[in-house]
Amino acid sequence: MRLFDAHCHFDFPRFDGVRERELANAAAVGVGGLVIPGVRRADWDRVRSLSAPENGLWYCLGIHPWFISEHTPQDLADLEALLGGRPSGCIGVGECGLDALRGDLSEQLPWFSAQVGIAARLNLALVVHSVKAHDQVYAALRSGSWQGRALIHGFSGSYQQAKKFIDLGCYIGVGGVITHGRARKTREAIARLPADALVLETDAPDMAPSGVPVGENSPTYLPAILAQLAKLRGDNEELLAEVLLGNAGRLYGLAPEVLAAGAAPG
């Protein structure tokens, strides 16, 4: 089975000193690659230094809504110049977005819209953080006439909300949320959505699946998320895994074998 973690904060200090081991453990359970999103300029170099496409380690760079106050418009200009140079291993813009639970949406919006524009101009995938702000994220994509590839990462919400994003061409990120019984609405939504619009992710070290301590999530839990997803949908795990890998390939614009280059042979 080949799996791909479409969103994993593998640069975070939680993985310092254990990265090699985590990667080996992940490969042993079929995880052949992951995408590390950059959330603030201060972290971009750290994210880039981990890039190793030949081993399935990819990245994207952006300004997350939690960190906008650390930035100036010059950072957006620099982001576009940096990504415009097509650095090896970089396959998207993000993590960016809107978060109604932390900060002011009207302050976050210009930063998000600017990054939507960068992704559109550079034809890169857009990685979106949308928390209690699906309508506003949708409106921002619409007003920017979004036509590219986008991931609504760590999706939590209703079928109708997910369907609207899918109709716009977005992929829905499925993570640890669905392993929690309390997430009834999201579980019902994910069970009904078309399989070819779903992408697997951990968001590690955050979004711990059921039974995993908060902050201790890792890419090795991706198979558990897949198992829960297959169960909710009544799908065969192996077949679903291949569909999901193909989806991640379309999202990030790479062939599945290239994307999951770190998969253990056999």
Ligand SMILES: [Zn+2]
């Ligand atoms: Zn994230």
